[in-house]
Amino acid sequence: xPKVYNWQISREMQYPYDGVRPKRQFGAVFNINRCINCQxxxxxxxxxxxxxxxxxxxxxxxxxxxxxxxxxxxxxxxTLSKLGPQRxxxxxxxxxxxxxxxxxGAMVLGYLPPDDEWRHPNIFEExxxxxxxxxxxxxxxxxxxxxxxxxxxxxxRICNHxxxxxxxxxxxxxxxxxxxxxxxxxxxxxxxxxxxxxxxxCPYKRPMYNPATRISEKCIACYPRIEQGLVTRCIAxxxxxxxxxxxxxxxxxxxxxxxxxxxxxLAKVALPLYPQxxxxxxxxxxxxxxxxxxxxKQMFGPGVxxxxxxxxxxxxxxxxxxxxxxxxxxxxxxxxxxxxxxxAYDKNGHEIIRVPIEDPVIVRPPQxxxxx
Amino acid sequence: xxxxSTEMYVIGLALLLAFAITTLNTPTVFPQETVLFSKAVRGPxxxxxxxxxxxxxxxxxxxxxxxxxxxxxxxxxVPIKQLTVNSANNGTxxxxxxxxxxxxxxVNTSRTEAFRDAVAIMFPILNETKPxxxxxxxxxKPVNVWHxxxxxxxxxxxxxxxxxxxxxxxxxxxxxxxxTTQPNTIPPLTNFSVNFVAGWAAxxxxxxxxxxxxVEDLIAEGFGSLxxxxxxxxxxxxxxxxxxxxxxxxxxLSTSDGSxxxxxxxxxxxxxxxxxxxxxxEVDGRKSISNWHTLQVExxxxxxxxxxxxxxxxxxxxxxAFVLSVAILLAVAHDWRRKTRAKQ
Ligand code: SF4
Ligand code: SF4
Ligand code: SF4
Numbered sequence: 001x002p003k004v005y006n007w008q009i010s011r012e013m014q015y016p017y018d019g020v021r022p023k024r025q026f027g028a029v030f031n032i033n034r035c036i037n038c039q040x041x042x043x044x045x046x047x048x049x050x051x052x053x054x055x056x057x058x059x060x061x062x063x064x065x066x067x068x069x070x071x072x073x074x075x076x077x078x079t080l081s082k083l084g085p086q087r088x089x090x091x092x093x094x095x096x097x098x099x100x101x102x103x104x105g106a107m108v109l110g111y112l113p114p115d116d117e118w119r120h121p122n123i124f125e126e127x128x129x130x131x132x133x134x135x136x137x138x139x140x141x142x143x144x145x146x147x148x149x150x151x152x153x154x155x156x157r158i159c160n161h162x163x164x165x166x167x168x169x170x171x172x173x174x175x176x177x178x179x180x181x182x183x184x185x186x187x188x189x190x191x192x193x194x195x196x197x198x199x200x201x202c203p204y205k206r207p208m209y210n211p212a213t214r215i216s217e218k219c220i221a222c223y224p225r226i227e228q229g230l231v232t233r234c235i236a237x238x239x240x241x242x243x244x245x246x247x248x249x250x251x252x253x254x255x256x257x258x259x260x261x262x263x264x265x266l267a268k269v270a271l272p273l274y275p276q277x278x279x280x281x282x283x284x285x286x287x288x289x290x291x292x293x294x295x296x297k298q299m300f301g302p303g304v305x306x307x308x309x310x311x312x313x314x315x316x317x318x319x320x321x322x323x324x325x326x327x328x329x330x331x332x333x334x335x336x337x338x339x340x341x342x343x344a345y346d347k348n349g350h351e352i353i354r355v356p357i358e359d360p361v362i363v364r365p366p367q368x369x370x371x372x
Numbered sequence: 373x374x375x376x377s378t379e380m381y382v383i384g385l386a387l388l389l390a391f392a393i394t395t396l397n398t399p400t401v402f403p404q405e406t407v408l409f410s411k412a413v414r415g416p417x418x419x420x421x422x423x424x425x426x427x428x429x430x431x432x433x434x435x436x437x438x439x440x441x442x443x444x445x446x447x448x449x450v451p452i453k454q455l456t457v458n459s460a461n462n463g464t465x466x467x468x469x470x471x472x473x474x475x476x477x478x479v480n481t482s483r484t485e486a487f488r489d490a491v492a493i494m495f496p497i498l499n500e501t502k503p504x505x506x507x508x509x510x511x512x513k514p515v516n517v518w519h520x521x522x523x524x525x526x527x528x529x530x531x532x533x534x535x536x537x538x539x540x541x542x543x544x545x546x547x548x549x550x551x552t553t554q555p556n557t558i559p560p561l562t563n564f565s566v567n568f569v570a571g572w573a574a575x576x577x578x579x580x581x582x583x584x585x586x587v588e589d590l591i592a593e594g595f596g597s598l599x600x601x602x603x604x605x606x607x608x609x610x611x612x613x614x615x616x617x618x619x620x621x622x623x624x625l626s627t628s629d630g631s632x633x634x635x636x637x638x639x640x641x642x643x644x645x646x647x648x649x650x651x652x653x654e655v656d657g658r659k660s661i662s663n664w665h666t667l668q669v670e671x672x673x674x675x676x677x678x679x680x681x682x683x684x685x686x687x688x689x690x691x692x693a694f695v696l697s698v699a700i701l702l703a704v705a706h707d708w709r710r711k712t713r714a715k716q
Pocket of ligand 1: 160164167185201202203205207279
């Protein structure tokens with residue numbers, strides 16, 4: 001099996017195909033700290049792509065409440081327990097990926113969630129979780145920082161358009177492909193024969209089986225919008241302005257004024273979801289400040305402490321870039337932060353939008369005190 | 373520290389070997405090759421009746437099949453099964469009947485975890501002395517696959533199995549662009565709304581709710597290259613009773629389609645079989661397969677071959693009878709084609 005380099009785990013790993021990176025790779029950063037769980041993103045996707053027969057159970061975008069929420073139910077816990085305890089050593093993952101731990105006769109370590117696990121996207125999640133063991137029980141209140149004794153947070157999920165997709169690796173028909181122009185991973189609806197190997201293999205459980213067409217479907221990264229320079233529906237619709245879309249390079253080739261590269265590679269404030277699984281997923285998360293660190297490390301890898309520290313005390317440039325989340329429907333290719341403003345540019349270098357880093361305080365004159 | 377003795381190494385090695393042999397599964401390929409004789413008969417073949425007494429009058433061959441372990445995804449750890457196969461031809465059509473035991477009837481694939489029972493026959497398209505790679509042919513050496521599917525059979529027998537079959541209480545407010553009221557069954561959609569049933573709009577034969585035959589006619593040049601043919605020429609029928617599937621396949625011996633195997637009476641060709649047990653989530657390469665075997669298509673008129681040694685008047689007499697029988701046969705075959713078409 002060929003070896004490919006996965007920068008998220010700082011090592012080479014086994015993958016069934018050669019590591020050819022696309023010309024550009026779709027990437028996004030989701031700021032968990034700001035999500036209000038309104039599910040506007042979820043409905044934006046549903047009303048655009050999955051409103052027809054056979055798609056009733058499909059939520060290509062979903063927001064689940066951790067630690068108990070999961071769509072399909074317990075997707076991450078199930079995969080993690082199949083993989084068993086694994087280790088990171090000084091920023092390098094020394095455990096096994098799902099490709100390296102594939103059972104005999106299969107490409108990937110996975111499981112096929114039965115239909116009842118897809119039915120209730122938000123079941124069992126309204127359960128706050130006490131973590132009295134945190135800080136050795138020293139923390140008394142439940143909402144004190146740095147870590148809440150009783151915690152929950154929202155996890156926003158779409159397909160990660162992985163650099164090393166497990167869905168693609170597992171499809172014996174090669175009906176799944178990664179577009180060279182933007183790294184978007186798609187299931188060819190003409191070639192798919194409903195084997196559900198992708199549903200079984202993707203640890204994030206993003207391919208879903210359509211019982212009416214008897215083949216599988218998945219998030220398409222709203223490619224007709226990307227082709228026009230627009231951000232995806234779920235990103236454009238986000239009420240909490242927690243999402244930013246752009247392009248991501250591997251760490252060694254990071255472009256400093258590309259917003260996603262800056263957040264992921266330079267500021268290192270945004271982290272991949274379950275990098276240890278080995279897919280190099282391309283949606284990155286700013287971890288929630290109040291989450292128990294051990295739990296977050298399992299989810300986002302060893303960069304958690306540094307990312308939270310950086311997010312809690314951002315420098316001027318990071319603060320500026322954070323203002324550009326959710327302010328435009330256009331894909332921001334480059335950004336610049338001045339003393340007062342954050343400026344976004346399109347691929348031709350034209351300014352898309354300019355936002356103040358600090359909103360000016362305007363005091364209402366006395367004669368308008370009562371106007372509503 | 374005590375050093376291990378040579379004996380210990382030998383024992384260890386033997387144990388390791390034993391472990392490897394038992395866990396790595398037995399090889400798929402059976403050394404013995406069996407000849408399947410397609411008996412020549414006159415008149416119509418009971419193509420749409422896999423339970424007909426007719427099949428029991430034919431020579432029957434048992435083909436062992438074992439889990440596919442040449443490429444991933446593999447089917448490991450299933451016991452070797454047997455397919456019982458008969459074949460007959462009437463000079464125009466060739467028919468097969470495959471029978472195997474399967475305790476469960478899996479004919480609905482609506483649930484994410486539900487897979488169908490299926491069986492397939494494979495022929496090399498080129499008539500060469502050596503068969504191509506058993507893994508569904510190889511580049512430049514295509515195979516023709518006739519794939520019968522339990523769910524397609526059920527769709528034909530009882531109508532398209534829509535969402536309501538798996539979920540009788542399914543309730544939806546409405547589907548945009550569908551011109552139906554509840555329960556919004558799939559086929560009666562407007563032409564426009566078909567665009568929102570992605571697989572169907574992309575012309576994926578699996579997503580088309582209107583099934584004409586339970587047997588898909590396919591071409592392949594190796595693993596992963598299976599492709600639905602533009603011309604679908606194979607018909608058939610499967611019936612499950614008392615823990616046994618009986619499935620018939622039929623096709624004209626020759627077709628005008630370059631993607632099909634062309635069979636001629638008197639000819640010997642390679643043939644292989646595969647079977648899937650839906651209950652065990654068998655799908656794609658997770659199947660049980662046979663080795664390549666030989667198919668011998670018996671000629672309806674075996675005396676043809678010795679005609680030259682007879683006197684001229686005998687030749688003329690037999691020749692006349694031959695022309696007459698061909699005419700009758702063609703008429704019968706034509707009638708059969710019409711009947712089977714009408715049924716669909
Ligand atoms: S998240 Fe899953 S479906 Fe999406 S590209 Fe990665 S492996 Fe494939
Ligand atoms: S990117 Fe588009 S298709 Fe994917 S989840 Fe978001 S809205 Fe849905
Ligand atoms: S729209 Fe934005 S804020 Fe609302 S749930 Fe989705 S990600 Fe969170």
